[in-house]
Amino acid sequence: MEKVNFWQKKIDELSKDLNHKNNKYEHWEKTVLKDWISESKLKTRSGRLTYSVEDTAGTEDEMPGVYPFTRGIYPDMYNGKTWSMRMFSGFGTPEDTNTRLKYLLQHGETGLSIAFDEPTLYGIDCDDKRAEGEVGRCGVNVTTLKDMEVIFDGIPLDKVSTSMTINAPSIIIFAMFIAVAKKKGIPLNLLTGTLQADMLKEYIAQKEWVYPPEAHLRMIRDMMLFCTEKIPKWNYISVSGYHIREAGATAAQELAFTLADGFYYVDMGIKAGLKIGEFVPRISFFFDSSINFFEEIAKFRAARRIWAMVMKEKYGANDLRSLKLRFHTQTSGYTLTWQQPLNNIVRTTTEALSAALGGTQSLHTNSYDEALALPTEEAAKVALRTQQIIAEETGITDVVDPLGGSYYIEDLTKRMELEAYKYFEKIDHMGGILQAVKEGYPQKEIANSSYERQGKLETGEEIMVGVNKYREENEKPINILHINRKPELVQKKRLEEVKKSRDENKLKTCLDKLRGAMSSDNVNLVPHVINAVECYATISDIINVGREVYGEWKEPKIL
Amino acid sequence: MANGKNQKYYDKPIRILIAKPGIDGHDRGVYVLARAFRDAGMEVIYPGLLPTPESIIETAIDEDVDVIAISLLNGAHMAVFTKVMNLLKEKKANGIAVVGGGIIPDEDKSKLEKMGVTGNYGPGTSLNIIIEHIKKRAYGAREEKWGKSKKTK
Numbered sequence: 001m002e003k004v005n006f007w008q009k010k011i012d013e014l015s016k017d018l019n020h021k022n023n024k025y026e027h028w029e030k031t032v033l034k035d036w037i038s039e040s041k042l043k044t045r046s047g048r049l050t051y052s053v054e055d056t057a058g059t060e061d062e063m064p065g066v067y068p069f070t071r072g073i074y075p076d077m078y079n080g081k082t083w084s085m086r087m088f089s090g091f092g093t094p095e096d097t098n099t100r101l102k103y104l105l106q107h108g109e110t111g112l113s114i115a116f117d118e119p120t121l122y123g124i125d126c127d128d129k130r131a132e133g134e135v136g137r138c139g140v141n142v143t144t145l146k147d148m149e150v151i152f153d154g155i156p157l158d159k160v161s162t163s164m165t166i167n168a169p170s171i172i173i174f175a176m177f178i179a180v181a182k183k184k185g186i187p188l189n190l191l192t193g194t195l196q197a198d199m200l201k202e203y204i205a206q207k208e209w210v211y212p213p214e215a216h217l218r219m220i221r222d223m224m225l226f227c228t229e230k231i232p233k234w235n236y237i238s239v240s241g242y243h244i245r246e247a248g249a250t251a252a253q254e255l256a257f258t259l260a261d262g263f264y265y266v267d268m269g270i271k272a273g274l275k276i277g278e279f280v281p282r283i284s285f286f287f288d289s290s291i292n293f294f295e296e297i298a299k300f301r302a303a304r305r306i307w308a309m310v311m312k313e314k315y316g317a318n319d320l321r322s323l324k325l326r327f328h329t330q331t332s333g334y335t336l337t338w339q340q341p342l343n344n345i346v347r348t349t350t351e352a353l354s355a356a357l358g359g360t361q362s363l364h365t366n367s368y369d370e371a372l373a374l375p376t377e378e379a380a381k382v383a384l385r386t387q388q389i390i391a392e393e394t395g396i397t398d399v400v401d402p403l404g405g406s407y408y409i410e411d412l413t414k415r416m417e418l419e420a421y422k423y424f425e426k427i428d429h430m431g432g433i434l435q436a437v438k439e440g441y442p443q444k445e446i447a448n449s450s451y452e453r454q455g456k457l458e459t460g461e462e463i464m465v466g467v468n469k470y471r472e473e474n475e476k477p478i479n480i481l482h483i484n485r486k487p488e489l490v491q492k493k494r495l496e497e498v499k500k501s502r503d504e505n506k507l508k509t510c511l512d513k514l515r516g517a518m519s520s521d522n523v524n525l526v527p528h529v530i531n532a533v534e535c536y537a538t539i540s541d542i543i544n545v546g547r548e549v550y551g552e553w554k555e556p557k558i559l
Numbered sequence: 560m561a562n563g564k565n566q567k568y569y570d571k572p573i574r575i576l577i578a579k580p581g582i583d584g585h586d587r588g589v590y591v592l593a594r595a596f597r598d599a600g601m602e603v604i605y606p607g608l609l610p611t612p613e614s615i616i617e618t619a620i621d622e623d624v625d626v627i628a629i630s631l632l633n634g635a636h637m638a639v640f641t642k643v644m645n646l647l648k649e650k651k652a653n654g655i656a657v658v659g660g661g662i663i664p665d666e667d668k669s670k671l672e673k674m675g676v677t678g679n680y681g682p683g684t685s686l687n688i689i690i691e692h693i694k695k696r697a698y699g700a701r702e703e704k705w706g707k708s709k710k711t712k
Contacts, residue, residue: 118582118633130582130611133635207584207608248587334587338662338682371682372662373634447590454591458686467683477665483634555607559593 006314007425014418017058018411024052051407059410064400068308070301070413071401072359073324078397083355084362085387086328087380088165090115090139091483093490094150097140101155113163113364114151115139116173121208123169123543126491136487138374139165143491144498145533148176149183158186162193163238168210170197171219172542174236175529194235194284197223200261200433201240204442205247207555210543213434215518215550219525220265221272226526228279237265238286238328244442245288246334248450251299252416254288256423257442259306260433263424266315280311281321289355290332291347297403298412300358303327305413306420329355330364336371340466341478344368349386356390357403363387373480440556447558495538502536510535511545518549567705573601573697574624578615581633584608588630588661588682595686596693612642620652625697628678631661640676654704656696660689 025048033049062068065075074080090097090113101112116139118124119131126135126143135141142148157180166173174195181191199216202209209216220237227234241249241258249257262283269279287303289296307325311317331351336344345368352365365383367375375383391397403409430436437443456462463469510532517523532542575596579589586608593603604622606614619627631639640659647655658678659671668679678692 122582124582130609133638134582134633137634202584207586246587247585248590447594450587451591451594454595454686464683468685558590559597559603559605 007421007428010309010421011418011425014414014421018414018418020054020057022052022054024054025050028052051411053407055407055411056405059405059413062404064404067312067320067323068305069324070305071404073304073326073361075400077359077400078356078391079400082391082397083360083387084111085384085391086111086113086163086362086364087384088113088115088330088364089380091374092136092140092487094140094142094147095490096136096487097151098153098155101151105155105160109160111161111163111362112155114165116164116166117141119143120173120539121166121168123172123210123539125495125538125540126488127495128540131488133485133488135485135491137483141487141491142173142176143495143538144536145176145179146494146498146536147491148173148180152177152180152184157181157184158190160192162191164193165196167196167199167202167206168208168216169539169543170195171223171525171529172533172539174223175526175533178231178526178530179534188230189232191231192233194238195223196238196240196286198237198240198261198286200264200437201243201258203437203553203555204244204257204261205249205446206243209553211546211550212553213438215546217268217434218521221268222525224265224269224279225272225274225524227282228274232282235282235284237282238284239265240286242286242288242330244446245290246332247446248334248453249446250449251290251292251295252419253423253442253445253449255299255303255306255416256420256427257433258285258287259303259310259420260424260427262307263310264433266311270315276311276315276317276322277319280317281319281324284361285325285327287327287329287355287360288332289329289351289358289360291335291351293350293354294409294412295416296351296354297358298409298416300327300329300355300360301409301413302416302420304359306417326361328362328364329358329360331355331366333366333370335464336366336368337464337467338371340472340475341368341372343466344371345382345386348383349390352386352390353396356396357401359401369478369480372478374483376479376481438556440558443556443558498536498538507532507535507537507541511537511541514542515545515549518546568698568701573626573694574604574622575601575626575628575693575697576604576606576615576619576622576624577628577630578606578610578618579608579630580610580612580615580639581631581635582609583633585632588632592628592630592660592686592689595690599690601693612639612646615643616646616650616652619655620650624655625700626656626658626693628658628660628693629676631659631663634662636661636663637667637670640671640674644674644676654700656700658693658696660684 062070064072117136118134118138120142124131126141164173197220203213223236227236239258239262241254244257245254265283266280304325308323311323317323331348335347348365355363365386367379367383369375369379427433427436457468460468514528514532517525517528577589577593593605597603606618657676659676660678660680663679671679680689
């Protein structure tokens with residue numbers, strides 16, 4: 001009951017603030033605007049044509065690096081160090097990815113970011129019928145520990161940070177990573193990196209799951225406990241709004257559902273007996289940056305303010321690190337068009353600008369050909385150069401939060417905040433985000449927004465250049481990347497060899513122990529999964545043990 | 560639109576199965592289409608994620624649909640559609656039209672048309688165009704099905 005009051009209190013405060021009489025605007029409207037244009041011709045979302053100093057009320061004292069961190073989590077922001085240009089990549093065979101990672105390290109990269117292919121993301125072995133044609137296509141394929149050994153061959157895991165985009169089988173990939181480090185003799189406490197591992201957003205948006213939510217969430221809890229004790233610099237979760245947005249959510253919905261997920265993970269850590277200061281600082285976020293320029297900036301600012309305020313006021317956190325929301329950003333894939341693909345460079349540029357002006361810690365910019373295929377090297381280079389031009393030519397990094405105090409931005413930030421609090425209240429009322437997700441509530445909200453947006457594109461109320469306006473017939477096709485089937489053959493052959501040489505009895509014992517551990521809630525699964533991968537269990541050997549224990553998830557009806 | 564002797568083809572709402580095969584959970588487009596088809600008066604069957612060609616055909620026959628609409632974004636369209644069309648023939652499932660959509664290069668579109676997979680619309684296509692095409696195929700499929708069954712009577 002108290003929780004509901006907390007959200008309601010915020011809603012009341014913000015509503016009061018936003019509905020406050022704006023004398024300057026009203027005066028201007030009466031004396032200037034009315035003579036100029038009739039009201040019926042006004043076309044803006046909020047119904048206001050402009051904003052005034054009165055809309056910034058309550059934000060006057062905010063400064064960068066100071067609670068509630070609306071203006072940025074560091075006092076110097078990009079003046080000290082620009083955001084990390086973390087380009088997500090991974091392809092083909094483990095050998096191909098290893099070569100690529102080594103190339104990046106030689107050229108000064110310190111952070112690696114690995115993409116896995118669809119079979120790996122669903123915990124399907126490379127020799128499974130369902131994996132046909134998919135192996136090594138959208139990322140690198142990992143079926144057993146052997147593959148991870150190849151990927152990280154010759155790479156100093158204690159000197160680079162490794163980000164891995166993996167969710168449903170994250171505990172398995174993480175166990176393989178630890179097993180590789182152990183083989184290299186690297187002390188675990190020196191490992192740094194990030195696992196995406198955010199399962200709530202999988203049920204909400206990306207839909208890569210195996211088990212019912214509770215089972216996957218328990219695995220996240222176990223990784224959280226394991227890392228807090230043994231790998232303190234590891235970011236064991238990246239709470240992701242990106243997929244929620246790409247599935248059709250509005251900016252406010254992305255903000256609300258992502259932070260609600262974040263609060264769930266905080267509750268989970270507390271319930272598992274951890275102290276806020278020892279685990280919350282390792283929770284990081286991942287947002288989308290879409291095409292509505294100012295709305296995105298306001299979203300990022302609101303995210304920081306909400307996180308800081310809720311962590312402090314509701315959870316009683318007092319260490320600064322738990323109050324600071326750190327996030328990675330990726331520009332929107334949905335806004336890219338396959339029509340006139342070069343236009344996508346411009347879209348990505350404004351989206352990257354929003355992310356930079358919104359204070360992101362790292363950024364991935366999409367390539368102009370990604371509505372058609374995986375990017376060519378040339379297109380990926382343009383995407384990276386886009387970031388470099390923004391960071392090094394435009395001068396926007398000179399000043400911290402250059403839009404702070406903008407009448408419009410400050411008002412929009414508050415509106416984003418209000419929308420999010422309304423969702424938090426509603427979700428709490430439903431029994432929390434897990435319950436809401438199981439009932440399909442965020443999923444339905446997102447589907448509604450997506451359908452609404454499609455309707456606006458149909459009527460021309462919203463514009464996509466080259467799609468519903470300024471179309472061209474008979475466009476000349478551009479060069480796109482074609483992926484061959486070689487990775488599939490290489491992977492199948494390696495798996496065959498692994499299966500021949502592994503000790504089946506030892507493996508069976510490990511999997512039996514794992515099954516036992518899964519059946520009991522108060523055992524940490526991580527050491528058991530490490531044992532299994534060290535016996536060269538395949539990703540689906542392990543996934544299937546869980547399937548026996550937990551069963552499979554069937555999605556609630558959204559339609 | 561409906562008149563005269565063809566009236567019967569238009570009487571019952573169109574039943575359409577929407578499927579997104581392959582290991583890919585990005586279902587935004589599927590939900591938009593499902594809603595649009597429903598709003599256009601069709602009965603929509605969406606069996607959820609990760610269907611196989613086999614399960615698609617099985618559902619289509621069980622649900623007695625007029626049209627199967629398959630969306631593919633992952634480049635596997637030629638393989639999947641070949642399989643679907645072969646299975647349809649194998650099961651002698653007459654009177655089910657197959658339409659495609661997603662990211663399909665121009666050079667593959669004509670090959671698909673020859674196999675009987677029509678539409679093959681890409682992202683950004685107006686929903687009305689898609690709906691009109693589906694109606695045309697659905698009524699065509701009914702004509703084939705009901706026309707034939709009449710002869711055998």
